[in-house]
Amino acid sequence: MHSFTEENYLKAIYHLSEANLLAVSTNQIAEMTSTKAASVTDMLKKLAEKKLIHYIRYQGVTLTNSGLTAAVNIIRKHRLWEVFLVEKLGFKWDEVHDIAEELEHINSEALINRLDDFLGNPVADPHGDPIPDKSGKIKQKKLVKITDMQAGESGTVSGVSEHSSLFLKLLDKLGLTLGTGVKILELNEYDGSIMLSIDRSKEQTISRDVAKNILVIL
C-alpha cells in the first residue's frame, strides 16, 4: 500500500488536474499540501518510481492509470465518511471535512464497501460532490454556477465549489442548503448581486462572491 503522505500527494494532484486539465506544477502541489517545492520534487521522484505519476523534470506531472485509481479510491473513502458523519452522527456539513481527511486513509476494502452499503450507496457527499463507486466510476451531474444563470431561470442547489466552514455556515443562514429550489429574479448590474426566490417562498439577495460558489441543477 501507499503511505499516508503518498496518498495525500496523489489526492492533491488529482484535485489540481481536475481544475487544470493540464499537467500539474510543483508549486501548485506544494501550495495544496502545505509543503515546500523542494519536498514536492523529492516526492514526485518517488511517485514516478512507483509508476503512480508521469513526471518529466520541469514539465509538471499527471497521474498514471494506477495513480488515478488510487486517488479516486481515497476520494471515495473521504466522501463516504463525510456522508456517515452527517447522516449518521449528526455533524453539520461544515464540520466534517477535517475528520474525513483522517478517515480517508483507513485501509480496508471490506470496511469501505460495507460502509457504502450501510449508507445506502449514496451518489453524492454532503457538499454535493459525486462519490465514485466501488470500481472507481464517477457520475458527475451537470452543474451550473448561479452566476451563469439568466433572470427567470430556476434550479435546485446541488453543490458548492467552496468548502470553507465560513462559506457553508453562511449558506445555512441564507437557507441555501443542498436541495433548495432557487429562481433568479433579478441581476443587479451595480454590484453583480443577485435576487433569488428560495423554495418559492422567501426572497433573498446574495453577493456575486457567494453566487459564484453555488452550483445548481437546472
Add this chain to the structure above:
Amino acid sequence: MHSFTEENYLKAIYHLSEANLLAVSTNQIAEMTSTKAASVTDMLKKLAEKKLIHYIRYQGVTLTNSGLTAAVNIIRKHRLWEVFLVEKLGFKWDEVHDIAEELEHINSEALINRLDDFLGNPVADPHGDPIPDKSGKIKQKKLVKITDMQAGESGTVSGVSEHSSLFLKLLDKLGLTLGTGVKILELNEYDGSIMLSIDRSKEQTISRDVAKNILVIL
C-alpha cells in the same frame, strides 16, 4: 497530540501493566509492539520526556496519570469502533480488531463522543471488554474463567481472554458466543476437558485450552 507511534507504545504499556500489576519491561514492550529492545529504549526516553511514563533505567516503566488518560482514551476509541463495525456494519467479532487498530488513532473528541451516543453508549465491546466512558472510568464486571468453575455451577459467557480469529471462530462453531448460558456438567480428570450444557439445550465438551480463555459471569 501524540504521534501514532507514541499512542501504540502507550497502549502496549497499558495492556502489559493490566496483566502485570508491576512495572513493564523493555523486552515485553518490544514483543508487544513488534520492535526491538533498542527501539523501545529510545521511545521510553521520549515518553518520559513528555511525562507520559515514569522511567528509571533498567527498572521498567509505569504510566503517569496523563499517560494513563491517553492510553485509556485510545482503548475507548478502539472498543467503540469495534462495536460500530459489528453492530452497524455487520462484521464478525473475529474480523474487527485490525481495522480498529487503525481507527483508534483518529483524532476527534466530537467524533468519538457522537459515535458513543450513536451506538447507545455501549458498556462492552464485541469481545466483552469494558468500554471506558468519556471521563475514562471503566466498569469492569467480575469475570471468572470456566476453568475456575465447579461442577454444577452456571453462568453467562461474557468475555474472552484470547482474541485471535482462530479462537473466536471456534467459539462460534461451539455456540459459545457472548451472552450464552453455560452450566458445568463434569470435569474430566484425564485431560482436563470440561462437559458443559449450553443454553440449557445442547451438551458440549471443550478442552482445557479453550475453557481457560472463556470468561463467565456467575
Add this chain to the structure above:
DNA sequence: TAATATTTTTAGATTGCTCTAAATAAAATA
C-alpha cells in the same frame, strides 16, 4: 534576442522511528 524574473531541482541538513552490534547492568547459578 538578451536580460531579468520565476519556477524547479539539487545539495546538504534535520527529525522521528527503526535497526544491528557492542557495551553495560542486573539476575541467576555454580
Add this chain to the structure above:
DNA sequence: TATTTTATTTAGAGCAATCTAAAAATATTA
C-alpha cells in the same frame, strides 16, 4: 561470592519526509 546468562542501554547507521539555501532550467519582458 565469582561466574555466567539475560536484559537493557548506548553507539552508530538507515529510511521517509521535511526544510533552507544555492544552482539550474524555463518563462517573461524589455
